[in-house]
Amino acid sequence: MNFPNLLTPGPVPMPPEVYRALGEPMTHHRTPEFNRQLRSCLSSLKGVFQTDDPVLIQTSTGSGSMESAVVNTLSQGDEVLVIVAGKFGQRWRDICQAYGLKVHTLDVEWGQPLHLDNLKKCLDLQPQLKAVLSQYCETSTGALLPIKEIATLLKNYPSILFMVDAITAIGAVELKTKKWGLDVVCAGSQKAFMMPTGLSFISLSEKAWLANQKSNLPKYYFDLNRERQAQLSGQTYFSSAVSHIKALSAYFEYFNSKGGLEFSIQRCAELSLATREAMEHFNLDVFPKPPSPSLSTFLLPERVSAKKFRQHLEDKYQTIIMNGQDHLVDKIIRIGHLGYIKNQNLIDAIVSIGMALKDMGLPIRENQLKLAKLACQNTLKGEA
Ligand SMILES: *Cc1c(COP(=O)(O)O)cnc(C)c1O
Numbered sequence: 001m002n003f004p005n006l007l008t009p010g011p012v013p014m015p016p017e018v019y020r021a022l023g024e025p026m027t028h029h030r031t032p033e034f035n036r037q038l039r040s041c042l043s044s045l046k047g048v049f050q051t052d053d054p055v056l057i058q059t060s061t062g063s064g065s066m067e068s069a070v071v072n073t074l075s076q077g078d079e080v081l082v083i084v085a086g087k088f089g090q091r092w093r094d095i096c097q098a099y100g101l102k103v104h105t106l107d108v109e110w111g112q113p114l115h116l117d118n119l120k121k122c123l124d125l126q127p128q129l130k131a132v133l134s135q136y137c138e139t140s141t142g143a144l145l146p147i148k149e150i151a152t153l154l155k156n157y158p159s160i161l162f163m164v165d166a167i168t169a170i171g172a173v174e175l176k177t178k179k180w181g182l183d184v185v186c187a188g189s190q191k192a193f194m195m196p197t198g199l200s201f202i203s204l205s206e207k208a209w210l211a212n213q214k215s216n217l218p219k220y221y222f223d224l225n226r227e228r229q230a231q232l233s234g235q236t237y238f239s240s241a242v243s244h245i246k247a248l249s250a251y252f253e254y255f256n257s258k259g260g261l262e263f264s265i266q267r268c269a270e271l272s273l274a275t276r277e278a279m280e281h282f283n284l285d286v287f288p289k290p291p292s293p294s295l296s297t298f299l300l301p302e303r304v305s306a307k308k309f310r311q312h313l314e315d316k317y318q319t320i321i322m323n324g325q326d327h328l329v330d331k332i333i334r335i336g337h338l339g340y341i342k343n344q345n346l347i348d349a350i351v352s353i354g355m356a357l358k359d360m361g362l363p364i365r366e367n368q369l370k371l372a373k374l375a376c377q378n379t380l381k382g383e384a
Contacts (some may be wrong), residue, residue: 004320005317005319005337006321007321007340010168010336011196011339012198012336012338013255013340014196015251016248016338017253018053018254018282021243021249022243023334028242030237034240034242035265035296037249038245041057042231043279045148045204048171049052050177051177051178051185051205053140055371056203056227057201058199058201060198061200062186062187062190062199062200064200066091066198067319068222070222070365071217071218072204072207072217072224073212074096074130074131074219075213076216077101078129078131079102079128081105081123081132081133082097082133082227083119085110085138085141086140087138087326088140090162092165093105100276110138110328111141111142111143111310112143113289113295116150123157126257130160130369131183133164133165134165135165135296136166136169136292137166137294139295140325140326141324141328141332142288142291143288143292144288145265147164151304152153161183163186169186169292171194171261172265172337172338173268174265179282183204183207183208185202185209187201189201189248189378190226192268193251195244195255196247198244199241199244199245221238253342263382268294270382273379275296275346277378278375278376279353280375281354281369282362284300285298285299286299292337295338296331299331306324306330306332307323309323310323313352313353317356319349321333322335335349342383342384343383351372354372355369
């Protein structure tokens, strides 16, 4: 089979350990062997989340954990503040609205930094707020939000829960759930966890579990309290996604063999730096401020359609990256740095991008291609 060079911010290429696990024969989930595997995954997740509070596994995509965060901690009529800096911020807002919460938004121009003063103003204007919801990395623009700083600011507002969609940030950038005081953190399997889409992970702080006791929003499948009881005893409440949990366990095998969280974050930093150094030779500007290491987003020149460019790159070079969304659909390209990306995958992608830009009529010379490739090679010190 011919695998395309996949560099999107999810799904991502997977290590051989994960492929092997997915090909194993089916086993039943109510067995001691499966219980051991699940417990081991739950314990490893705490390490990635940097917390000793339980991290739970749900059978859903990442958005399921976002919905779960809301319905398990909030109650009818609660007021929340959503930081909307892109498509995923809109998702938090939409989920909250779907459950009838009173939603205030702090709109940040897509790709621009969040100013903490503006957040502070919103907090002081709305004394009834029960929660602040944000992305850590806003994948639609590639911007990193100042989660640690927001968490510090929120220490002055002890009745507010801070919920963070860390789906493309966890494993790619420093995140200290417990130490920073993040009340809910959401993650998903097809990003830094290098496995297929289909599992989500969620942590709740002690404060969030207290809120859970009073929360009266409707919930059934995503009832986290019931799920917590089950997972503490090495089970999931409903049938377990056995193959996915085996794959997660295999991911952790890979992760630990490479040096764990430190390696994962370092690798992402290196891939993003190499990409940015290389793309400078094509005179493309980094779009977001500040950029997340999980993906690199570049502004294309006016006359190149990002949508057509993406398609051309896939058709002619079997290289898959993403263009933008909504008003940025035709303006930006997004290159993912999560997953099992070998150095050669990135180098090939960079050269293909250079050639595709040339195909689109940009004056890219042979020497620029060489320099971009060299910049990439020189920056990459480790290997996936
Ligand atoms: C991928 C992603 C999600 C989850 O999307 P699903 O399609 O539900 O997996 C949520 N937030 C961000 C920032 C993401 O990048």
